Amino acid sequence: MQPTLLILAAGMGSRYGGVKQLDQFGPNGETIIDYSLFDAIRAGFGKVVFIIREELRADFKEVFDEKLAGKLDVDYAIQALDSYVPEIVGQVRRTKPWGTGHAMLCAKDHTDTPFAVINADDFYGLEAFELISNFLKTNTDDQLHAMVGYEVKNTLSENGSVSRGVCDVDANGNLITVIERTKIYEKEMAPADRQIIFEEGDEFTPLAPNTPVSMNFWGFKPSVFPLVQHQFESYAMANINAPKAEFYIPTVMSNLIQTQTGRCKVFRSSSEWFGVTYPDDKPTVQAALKHLHDEGKYPARLWE
Numbered sequence: 453m454q455p456t457l458l459i460l461a462a463g464m465g466s467r468y469g470g471v472k473q474l475d476q477f478g479p480n481g482e483t484i485i486d487y488s489l490f491d492a493i494r495a496g497f498g499k500v501v502f503i504i505r506e507e508l509r510a511d512f513k514e515v516f517d518e519k520l521a522g523k524l525d526v527d528y529a530i531q532a533l534d535s536y537v538p539e540i541v542g543q544v545r546r547t548k549p550w551g552t553g554h555a556m557l558c559a560k561d562h563t564d565t566p567f568a569v570i571n572a573d574d575f576y577g578l579e580a581f582e583l584i585s586n587f588l589k590t591n592t593d594d595q596l597h598a599m600v601g602y603e604v605k606n607t608l609s610e611n612g613s614v615s616r617g618v619c620d621v622d623a624n625g626n627l628i629t630v631i632e633r634t635k636i637y638e639k640e641m642a643p644a645d646r647q648i649i650f651e652e653g654d655e656f657t658p659l660a661p662n663t664p665v666s667m668n669f670w671g672f673k674p675s676v677f678p679l680v681q682h683q684f685e686s687y688a689m690a691n692i693n694a695p696k697a698e699f700y701i702p703t704v705m706s707n708l709i710q711t712q713t714g715r716c717k718v719f720r721s722s723s724e725w726f727g728v729t730y731p732d733d734k735p736t737v738q739a740a741l742k743h744l745h746d747e748g749k750y751p752a753r754l755w756e
Contacts, residue, residue: 459565462549498524502526512590537699560681569701577721587717597717600669648661
């Protein structure tokens, strides 16, 4: 059975200042999503589900439908502000989506196979897709899921703080905890002494450079959906008056581990990772992608 790829593409891009999901970064105008799709096809995925806002549907179909015809089944899931929110909650007063865990839930009726979840604006590399694809094709334990972990030192931006799921992993490579830290950056602690920290309130906590972090590359069995729906419904009821509250995939995974309803294998990837959070990240990403083409890791044109 070929796994499905879910692409989280409903974000507002507030720090980027535009629809970065469809911005052009490759030497021939490719989006970052194009590289993820190209690698997913090589790794044996059979379907992609774009999780988007309704107002982006026409633009996504124009960019991707024709080039993927005959290569990958394509579907669209809409992340609306009231999707899967219990009726008892009443009218939803929000202007931004509920977060990555909610986005994944919005694809519940669009896949019945094991599936991977990735961000639209992150480049992960072929190895990461192969690791997750092999796991999803061969592992039959409905309670065992997976993620690809990257060292935090390789995931920072020179242009501001980033959000990462900071992981604690046991000696057997199983996830113990993953906590979303929304403000990670390198801070000058003293002259000639820079340290990676996460900021929370008035507190600054150091992170070792090789600390594994989640870049939202997950592998799940479809049996997880009812559990995610139950979690989100409780979360929505508790946070209906918190319009900026977000239900993250690390929140989902932490709950599965704590309630012993799921486990997570962490695969370390040596693939290059880079992503786009700020406008000033764009030239760095463009240069990195051109270098990969020049090295022959991607053809001169992806879709010819």
